[in-house]
Amino acid sequence: MKIIESTGLGKRYGRTWALRDCTLSIPGGHVVALAGPNGAGKTTLLNLAVGLARPTSGAVRVLDGLAAGSPEALDQIAFVAQDAPLYQTMPVRDMLRVASYLNLRWDGSLAAERLARLRIGLRTRVGALSGGQKAQLALTIALARRPSLLVLDEPLAALDPVARDDFMQSMRDEVAGSGISVLFSSHVVAELSQVASYLVVLGRGSVLVAGDVPSLEQSHGAGLEKIVLQYMRSSAVAA
């Protein structure tokens, strides 16, 4: 299975190309890290993949040929946008109900167990949760949808080191053995190597490198962190 396939994918905002001539074919069953400095086009690529943005050029298909943003694709892809936008004024309980009512599949017991384990009260207002709790709530909602593909945009950006570690641990636990593919973006290089089994590095709107981690490490003779830094530096020099 291919979770993302794109050919000549480009997105332009005004005169600036946020993403240009992006050709990718990402296999399923991986935790895919989308790395790159700020402004590399990570969010743009993810928005295109979940149907929030439309390509200026080229095309993107998800989950073996589904059009991005089509009803079938929306049904199987759970997306957590940057800063985990949720309804701030609702209690957690109502936020869960809203999410369950907006989807065909909903694993309520998964959500209840996870939140109990994380000690997130159902009566707490979403706006009163800490950054880490909010990110965990958004991840819980995404997982309870039982998606084939989980897409996370900078899930770690707003978290402190402890919350980051907890979140990465959650991601590892939930994904292991569940068959879910994960695509997440991050500009925090150190964390990538903890979970990623497939790497895509973007720089200035283009794909610099893409491949599964063991073969990349073998061909480059270096660890994941070094590889990412090397490509990010070369893209900065080219700029």
Added chain:
Amino acid sequence: MSAVAVAPSRATVPWSRLGWVTWRQHRGALAGCVAVLAALGVYLLVMGMQIHGAYSRLAACHSNCGALRQALMSYYGSQRGSVLSSGINAQTVPFFLLAVPVLLGVFLGAPVVARELDTGTFRFAWTQGAGRTRWAVTKLVVLGVLIAAVAYLFSSLFQWYFSPFVAAGVTGWFPMQLFGNVGVAFAAWTLLAFAMSAFLGVVLRRTVPAMACTLVVWTVLDVVTMMSLRQHYLTPVVGSGESPPGGQSAWMLSQWFAGPGGQHISPGQIPLSVQESPSPAAFGNWLASQHITQWWSYFPGNRFWTFQLIEGGWLLGLSAVLMAATVWLVRRRAV
């Protein structure tokens, strides 16, 4: 929310569940609208009971009814002087109520899409399994129907409150400050404000500018309708006579004089001595002696409901177009 529900392929999220989401997100605004109308409604109910009491005493009276008529008219307010300086009474309340539909519609309609764009939650809402089309359609239809129904109930209460003055022949329902507050017009204007502010919310992407823009556009449209559009819904009736035909319930458009050959006579051609004569009969006698006829163009009171349906119809159509355009823009909106 306990078991994993495995949905059959090609199934869609039920409308009822989307309806609950709509209700949960907008119940606060709906409650605000209902609270404002309820407060105004209590006033109309209390005053309306007094007015109906005064009217039923007047209706039962057979002779020397001047004091009872005066008692009824004390609720209507002074006929002289500026309308706005005469305080809150049955004559001024309808003017204040003309502003209510746009305030209700804007308060409920502007945030429907704009707040999601404002706060970024559209990235949650539009990436769920239900999809953004069904999401937008449900919100617009459910909230539109609810606010129109609430508005209709309120305007029915106003109509009841005011009806004794119409029954007593003080006025008809045609004057602009009454027309918009009774029948289907009040609900239709409310629905238009709701649809317009939801539409402008997607166009402008911000809640407050969408509210401000709707206030301006809606008010201009309302004033143009009252001043120059409404009178063209039907062809007026033309009649002659010394006094206006059709009585108090008619909507008088114009009045002119014509000579025996049908030629137009300007009021300046009528001698000042006749125009200013203290005798009420003098004017009519002079017209008769000159074979001049006084003509009137007007809408009889029984056309009122036709007017209401015409206005309700085009407002409903315009609202539907704005809602469809809103859904279309939501489908097209890309970040």
